[in-house]
Amino acid sequence: MGATGGGDGDALTIGVVVARTGRLAKLGDPLAFVMSRLEPELRRIRNGGRHHAVRMASRDSRSSADGAREAVRRLVRDEGARIVLTLAGTEVLPAVADTCEEEGVPCVSSTFPWQVYYYGRGATARRPFRWTYHFCWGLDDIAETFADLWEAAGGPARTVGCLWNDGPQGNWSRHAEQGFAPVARARGHRLVDPVGYREPAVGFDEHLAAFRAEGVDVVTSAATGKDLALFRERADELGVRPKMITCSRWLAYPPSTTGSGRRPAQANVATLIYWTPNHPYRSSLDGTSAAELAEAYEQGTGRQWLQPLGLAHALFEVAAHALTTADDPTQAASVAEALGRARLETIAGPLDWTAGPVPNVATVRLSGGQWQPGRAHDWELRAVTNRRVEGLPLDGDLVPLG
Incomplete structure (x- = not known):
């Protein structure tokens, strides 16, 4: 994908690594849309x-590690990128x-639990x-959010x-220190964790047998859509019917039919929410609201809004903030220092790199959600x-998994 925008050799170039082919192409759609939308607005900055x-x-x-490395090198060496942005897998x-890090160019990224990114x-x-x-939620935030959902559906100590x-x-x-499990256990929940399965899964009989034996009525997962569909189909066949499934992976996207086609894998599955049109946030660039951005995406693409849309927009807000507040935006070290001290309100919520939880990371607030039949x-x-999430209205009640 070639360069866009003006060809001014002295311009500050924002480089974007975006999946346009391969399995992550859907994740690339919001980033490509936001880039096109904001390009006219970000033709000039004042520092x-x-x-x-x-x-x-x-x-x-x-959608590959090798392709990502090549993309960065081309952006830095051929395009002179001063900062690189990405949403990826x-x-x-x-x-x-x-x-x-190897090229010595500042980078801002999102959609990846910060513990995995950092440690x-x-x-x-x-x-x-x-x-x-980086800005994102953590595995601890996911565990707290899912524990809220478990307890809302049936009380403590699940x-x-x-x-x-x-x-x-x-x-x-x-992970015993940085993972999901210790936080969930600290909330009083007992976890039944059979041996990990290899992706793509071929069956879940061992898991289902362990869940039946231990009296599991809630399942938590980070499965792909196809593997989640396979699990639900096999659970139905064996008569294992959990009251709730929480899943943190691929649940940013509207449900689609997989497996046998009997139902979408995500139907009535509960998940984390990090951005919706109802979030009370606005762009630091032009005041666009979350609702206005979602509407623009649907009108411009003909597709349903996606959660990563808000994070994609915030990437450009952070880049613009760093370039306008750096002591010298033409110097990579100065731009990196500006990122390290960045504090700003974005369309994805407040971001503060000075607050941690560790250097290089700002956190995103989570709430609990569920995919339900819509209007x-x-x-x-x-x-x-x-x-x-202060100011986020509830627009649904938990319903049984079905």
């Missing part, structure tokens, strides 16, 4: 008493960030990253079956818990 031209350039990650996002890439509280910055794989999602969920769309994400 102190000086004005600087700005251009945008993007490269396709091809489990393998792609670390590849983008690590390559930015999974080798940083410590005393040895943070030099160039790469017995929860863990549908976790043997890859990064499952292993980090299990404007076949399936809509309803906010059913909101105690951590």
Whole structure:
């Protein structure tokens, strides 16, 4: 994908690594939309008493780590990117960030639990990253949000079956110090965690047998849509019917039919909510509300709004903030320092890198939601818990899994 915007050789270039092909292409849609929408608005910035031209350039990650590394190198070496932005997946996002560290260019990313981003890439509280910055929720935030949902559906001290794989999602969920599991247990819940499964799954009989034996009535997962559908189908066949499933992966997208086609995998599954049109946030660039951005996306693409849309927009807000507040926006070190001290209100909510929880990371607030049959769309994400997001209205009640 070629460069966009003006060709001013002295312009400050914002580089964007965006999936346009491969399995993460759907995640790339909101980022590509926001880039196109904001390009005219970000043609120039003012830093102190000086004005600087700005251009945008993007490269396709091809939904792979190798493609992501190549994309960063081309943006830095061919396009002169001063800062790199991305929304990506489990393998792609670390590849983008690590390559930015190698190239010595500031990077801002999102949609990846911060513990996996930070500790999974080798940083410590005393040895943070030099160039790469991130905003997202944590595994601890997911656990707290899911515990809220479990308790709302049936009270404290639930017995929860863990549908976790043997890859990064499952292993980090299990992590004794930084994971999901210790937070859920601290809330009084008992976790039943059979051996992790290999993706793509071929069956879940071992899990279902353990869940039946232990009296599990709530299942928590980080499964793909296909694996979640397979689990639900096999559970039906074996007569295992949990009252609730919470899932943190791929639930940002409207349900689609998978597996046998009998129902969408996400139907009535509860999940985390990090952005909706109802969130009380506005863009720091032009005051656009969350509702206005979602409407623009639906009108411009003909597709249902997606949660990553808000985070994609916030990436550009953070980039603009860093370039306008850096002591010298033409110097990479100065832009990185501006990111490290950034505090701003965005369309994805307040972001504050000075507050931690660790260097290089700002957090995003979560609430609990559930995919339910909708009015404007076949399936809509309803906010059913909101105690951590001030001003977010509830627009649904928890319903049985069915």
